[in-house]
Amino acid sequence: MNPFAGTGLADAHVDAQVDAHDDRTDRAQDSALERPRTRWTRWLLVTAVVVGIAHVLDPWAWQLRMPTVYEKDWGRLLRIQGFLPTWGVVALAWWLQRVGHADRKRGAALLLFSPVAGGIAAELLKLLLRRLRPDAEHFGYAFRAFSDGPWSNRGMGLPSSHVLVAFAGAFALGRLFPRARWVFYTLAAGCAMTRVLANAHYLSDTVVAACVAWAVVALIDARVGTGIAERSERSPG
Known part of the structure; x- marks a missing residue:
């Protein structure tokens, strides 16, 4: 029983509760x-x-060389993290596994579109930044003029397409399986390492790729509206 019933204090008490609720709602929206x-x-x-x-x-990473890196099984394993069809297979596996689940389409879209968008972003950035791949004999950054093949990214390395695709896939998987995300991140970092060891990219080419990949996945995730990471963290096991 409200002790203030029938008095002006009751109305004031209700108004205070409503105001407090509105304040909490406003703070939550602002947050x-x-x-x-x-x-x-x-x-x-x-x-x-x-x-x-x-x-x-x-300059230090440029000196690290292993020309035979892709002749090793582990080298090929790491490189295919940046092979776009790999993520088509992963997306298909998610699609088949999640039959009957509400997140089936959204998860598959995240796994497929993130690497695809990452690969497109890499090629566009190469045309914009125009930094060439490392020279095997002499260290130094070289850039191609816009007047020289403005629509050709031949020989350009910033950012690394393989690494951007690999990290886009890894960040997408990390949102779906947050407890295992460091496994995926490690594989993507391994892909970056092989690109440096093969003298195909500067270290900075791979780091820029990883940073851009995070942004790409964040935008794709917001677009498809998965919300899967939060549900996965709440699920048992």
Whole structure:
């Protein structure tokens, strides 16, 4: 029983509860709007730092060579993380496994479209940034003029297409299986390592690719509206 019933205090008490509820709702909405902004700000800061560090380390990493890396089974295993059809197979496996689940289409879309969009982004960025692949004999960054084959990315290496596809797939899988995400990230990092050892890319080519891949997957995830990561974390096992 409300002790203030029949008095003006009862109305004031109800109004205070309504105001408090409205305040909580407003704060929750503001927080929901702020979280994506905070994530993108953090991404920009982390990208600036790690890309800067990678450029400092490029002269050292350029000296690391293993010409036979892709003659090794482990080298081929790591490289195919950046092979686009690999992720078509993974998306198909998700599609077949998740029959009857509400997240079936959305998860398959995330696994398929993230690497595809990553590969497209890599090719477009190469045309924009125009930095060539490493020279085997002399270290130094070289760029191709826009007047020289403006629509050809032949010989360009920034960012690495293989690594961007690999990390896009890894970040997508990480959202679906958050407890196992570091397994996928390690495989993608291994793909990056092989590209450096093969002297196909500078270290910074691969780091830029990884950073762009995170952004690509975040945009694809927001677009398809999966929300799968949160549901997966709440599920038992």
